[in-house]
Amino acid sequence: xxxxxxxxxxxxxDMPDIPGVVLASGHCGIRTPGRNDLLIASLPxxxxxxxxxxxxxxxxxxxxxxxxxxxxxxxRGLVVNSGNANAFTGQPGRAxxxxxxxxxxxxxxxxxxxxxxxxxxxxxxxxxxxEIVKAVPVIAAGGEAGWEAAAEAIMTTDTFPKGACAETSxxxxxxxxxxxxxxxxxxxxxxxxxxxxxxxxxxxxxxVLDDLLGPLTDRTFNSITVDSxxxxxxxxxxxxxxxxxxxxxxxxxxxxxxxxFREALEGVMxxxxxQIVRDGEGATKLVTVTVRDAARQAHARAVAFSIANSxxxxxxxxxxxxxxxxxxxxxxxxGVPVRAERVGISIGGIPVARGGSVVPGYDEAPVADxxxxxxxxxxxxxxxxxxxxxxxxxxxTHGYIAINADYRS
Amino acid sequence: xxxxxxxxxxxxxDMPDIPGVVLASGHCGIRTPGRNDLLIASLPxxxxxxxxxxxxxxxxxxxxxxxxxxxxxxxRGLVVNSGNANAFTGQPGRAxxxxxxxxxxxxxxxxxxxxxxxxxxxxxxxxxxxEIVKAVPVIAAGGEAGWEAAAEAIMTTDTFPKGACAETSxxxxxxxxxxxxxxxxxxxxxxxxxxxxxxxxxxxxxxVLDDLLGPLTDRTFNSITVDSxxxxxxxxxxxxxxxxxxxxxxxxxxxxxxxxFREALEGVMxxxxxQIVRDGEGATKLVTVTVRDAARQAHARAVAFSIANSxxxxxxxxxxxxxxxxxxxxxxxxGVPVRAERVGISIGGIPVARGGSVVPGYDEAPVADxxxxxxxxxxxxxxxxxxxxxxxxxxxTHGYIAINADYRS
Numbered sequence: 048x049x050x051x052x053x054x055x056x057x058x059x060x061d062m063p064d065i066p067g068v069v070l071a072s073g074h075c076g077i078r079t080p081g082r083n084d085l086l087i088a089s090l091p092x093x094x095x096x097x098x099x100x101x102x103x104x105x106x107x108x109x110x111x112x113x114x115x116x117x118x119x120x121x122x123r124g125l126v127v128n129s130g131n132a133n134a135f136t137g138q139p140g141r142a143x144x145x146x147x148x149x150x151x152x153x154x155x156x157x158x159x160x161x162x163x164x165x166x167x168x169x170x171x172x173x174x175x176x177x178e179i180v181k182a183v184p185v186i187a188a189g190g191e192a193g194w195e196a197a198a199e200a201i202m203t204t205d206t207f208p209k210g211a212c213a214e215t216s217x218x219x220x221x222x223x224x225x226x227x228x229x230x231x232x233x234x235x236x237x238x239x240x241x242x243x244x245x246x247x248x249x250x251x252x253x254x255v256l257d258d259l260l261g262p263l264t265d266r267t268f269n270s271i272t273v274d275s276x277x278x279x280x281x282x283x284x285x286x287x288x289x290x291x292x293x294x295x296x297x298x299x300x301x302x303x304x305x306x307x308f309r310e311a312l313e314g315v316m317x318x319x320x321x322q323i324v325r326d327g328e329g330a331t332k333l334v335t336v337t338v339r340d341a342a343r344q345a346h347a348r349a350v351a352f353s354i355a356n357s358x359x360x361x362x363x364x365x366x367x368x369x370x371x372x373x374x375x376x377x378x379x380x381x382g383v384p385v386r387a388e389r390v391g392i393s394i395g396g397i398p399v400a401r402g403g404s405v406v407p408g409y410d411e412a413p414v415a416d417x418x419x420x421x422x423x424x425x426x427x428x429x430x431x432x433x434x435x436x437x438x439x440x441x442x443x444t445h446g447y448i449a450i451n452a453d454y455r456s
Numbered sequence: 457x458x459x460x461x462x463x464x465x466x467x468x469x470d471m472p473d474i475p476g477v478v479l480a481s482g483h484c485g486i487r488t489p490g491r492n493d494l495l496i497a498s499l500p501x502x503x504x505x506x507x508x509x510x511x512x513x514x515x516x517x518x519x520x521x522x523x524x525x526x527x528x529x530x531x532r533g534l535v536v537n538s539g540n541a542n543a544f545t546g547q548p549g550r551a552x553x554x555x556x557x558x559x560x561x562x563x564x565x566x567x568x569x570x571x572x573x574x575x576x577x578x579x580x581x582x583x584x585x586x587e588i589v590k591a592v593p594v595i596a597a598g599g600e601a602g603w604e605a606a607a608e609a610i611m612t613t614d615t616f617p618k619g620a621c622a623e624t625s626x627x628x629x630x631x632x633x634x635x636x637x638x639x640x641x642x643x644x645x646x647x648x649x650x651x652x653x654x655x656x657x658x659x660x661x662x663x664v665l666d667d668l669l670g671p672l673t674d675r676t677f678n679s680i681t682v683d684s685x686x687x688x689x690x691x692x693x694x695x696x697x698x699x700x701x702x703x704x705x706x707x708x709x710x711x712x713x714x715x716x717f718r719e720a721l722e723g724v725m726x727x728x729x730x731q732i733v734r735d736g737e738g739a740t741k742l743v744t745v746t747v748r749d750a751a752r753q754a755h756a757r758a759v760a761f762s763i764a765n766s767x768x769x770x771x772x773x774x775x776x777x778x779x780x781x782x783x784x785x786x787x788x789x790x791g792v793p794v795r796a797e798r799v800g801i802s803i804g805g806i807p808v809a810r811g812g813s814v815v816p817g818y819d820e821a822p823v824a825d826x827x828x829x830x831x832x833x834x835x836x837x838x839x840x841x842x843x844x845x846x847x848x849x850x851x852x853t854h855g856y857i858a859i860n861a862d863y864r865s
Contacts, residue, residue, distance in 0.1 A: 105788030117723025135784040137813030160559035274767040277789035283626025366861030375544040379514030404546030452775030
């Protein structure tokens with residue numbers, strides 16, 4: 048593990064206890080000794096589940112497994128290994144996922160299809176299945192407990208464990224939300240993280256979880272990018288133990304009693320997503336790109352991602368250069384209709400260009416000041432409508448090159 | 457100008473004389489003294505022209521000018537400045553293009569719409585129009601002559617001037633082709649270069665030039681990428697003086713007598729395109745990505761560009777790391793249908809993966825050897841059909857970060 052990223056939060060949060068969720072992590076032998084590489088989460092019998100997965104066409108067998116089992120909308124267990132993505136590993140890779148799920152099901156006393164599986168790490172290498180199968184009962188019985196150890200066990204090039212939590216209420220009843228995530232490189236939309244797991248004791252049926260998870264994933268994990276590269280393993284799962292029963296059952300994600308919960312859940316997911324960007328490989332600045340006044344939300348997102356993925360914009364941010372011409376370039380290449388003469392640009396809230404050219408009497412000094420901070424805001428108005436989108440990214444630095452020209456991921 | 461790129465060809469080629477084409481370059485005051493920044497090319501009365509332009513939605517006024525004048529399919533002059541892209545400069549920028557074309561038309565004794573205009577450099581800053589207008593007659597009358605000086609006058613972050621030429625024949629008659637180009641960063645498809653100008657004395661009407669230029673641009677300049685960022689100024693123009701008349705007129709690009717010429721023209725354009733990649737910012741390796749056995753050409757291109765634009769693939773090449781898992785990732789994220797179990801990968805001609813997993817008994821040693829060379833070949837077979845595509849890119853190195861976190865382009 049490298050030095051903690053400069054944008055890392057000061058410490059891991061104090062996470063809530065979610066009754067019925069037991070996290071156990073340990074070493075199964077994929078990574079070097081002393082570094083945990085296996086997480087097993089067990090859930091109570093009533094637990095529901097929903098998941099969003101990468102749309103990569105070379106998705107890993109673990110992703111394909113989750114895609115199959117999610118239709119049951121139930122989960123009793125989750126098993127995650129780091130250090131090996133078990134991707135592009137053919138039939139042996141698919142068999143390894145099933146065998147791992149069976150091993151965990153044996154220990155938890157449930158069906159294999161009630162076990163979610165995720166893997167992250169090197170692509171293309173066979174998973175050391177015997178070691179994993181041997182470690183499952185040992186770690187399940189006596190692994191390291193708690194959120195922070197769990198978040199550490201799923202890390203790869205991450206420099207800090209990522210956790211976020213919230214307390215909220217549904218129908219007057221206190222509900223807790225806790226989540227962990229990992230990710231640092233190979234981060235791009237289409238399920239914009241490697242792995243995120245969020246747990247709650249809310250009493251919500253699986254289809255409600257699923258309806259909540261989709262739009263919130265788009266607004267959080269699918270609104271970040273580190274390097275425009277989409278992983279084969281991206282997985283975001285939400286589990287509900289239902290230990291905090293609602294007065295009367297909640298049967299729809301549109302139930303008004305879910306307003307506070309939805310907001311709290313988005314907060315946790317957005318926090319985890321931004322932590323991934325803060326730990327972006329080589330990142331020294333967190334960049335928020337907001338595109339406003341678009342004709343459609345899809346246009347706003349396309350322009351925002353075109354800016355957020357542009358190597359020239361990201362190196363300008365790294366160099367603290369208020370080079371707004373590169374934003375103009377990224378707007379132009381986004382592939383959506385744009386009328387240049389209506390485009391406005393602000394940096395750090397300071398108008399730079401308006402109506403297709405630089406603002407009269409433009410003074411670069413305050414913009415240059417903003418560029419020296421660690422949180423950069425880039426705003427574009429398209430002057431075409433009322434839709435907007437916000438995405439988060441980081442700068443592109445020598446650190447990214449150093450990490451990726453050496454590390455095999 | 458930085459040190460000459462490590463992948464630069466040993467020297468500028470010996471270019472042919474193309475009767476009627478006069479190149480004059482000099483200093484008009486945009487760049488620092490001692491560095492030429494204006495090129496004026498004059499063409500004889502009979503000359504025809506065709507042009508391909510960026511599809512950027514924030515295209516520069518010079519691009520929009522060429523888009524308007526190209527319908528005449530004729531050209532008497534070309535004026536190019538470097539150091540300022542005159543992009544996102546509003547109404548004054550549009551007026552500057554017209555005034556520049558008028559100044560050149562005055563000197564050449566032609567109509568303004570017979571003058572092609574191109575600008576490259578910083579985006580968003582006003583063009584120093586009085587200086588340009590003043591310099592036009594001076595440079596036209598007594599500028600530096602020749603191809604190499606012309607190629608130097610249009611450079612920005614380029615580390616070497618780019619030229620390519622061929623001699624071929626049409627209908628038994630000798631024909632010359634000579635071209636120059638510039639480009640180093642902000643290089644991506646959708647007219648994949650900043651500027652390229654190709655001249656020939658072939659006797660071809662404008663609509664034939666146009667029909668030739670389109671498909672060849674797609675196979676050459678639109679098949680390269682340095683950093684996935686598309687410029688506001690990309691322009692590729694082809695001019696024919698018609699000084700070498702055909703026996704009987706050629707009225708179609710499909711005329712069989714054009715076979716050798718088409719091949720020679722593609723050779724010149726591909727040579728210039730690859731020189732741009734060889735001068736890619738920070739490049740130390742030229743990477744050829746070939747995707748075969750795709751169901752459609754568009755799929756092959758999408759997968760090839762997904763690989764060629766992937767920061768993780770490009771940093772792996774920089775690090776001489778045979779990390780083929782990153783190629784798997786890039787295939788998966790390309791957004792086209794792929795059956796992973798049919799995908800094969802070769803590096804340097806050596807099979808690495810086949811049928812969705814690593815080849816039996818894979819030996820990394822010869823692949824690692826290939827990765828240490830300066831020309832890298834990555835091949836993917838999709839096992840879905842017969843279409844293929846080849847694109848060229850370079851590695852992503854500390855040099856790219858150093859250039860772009862400092863230089864304002």
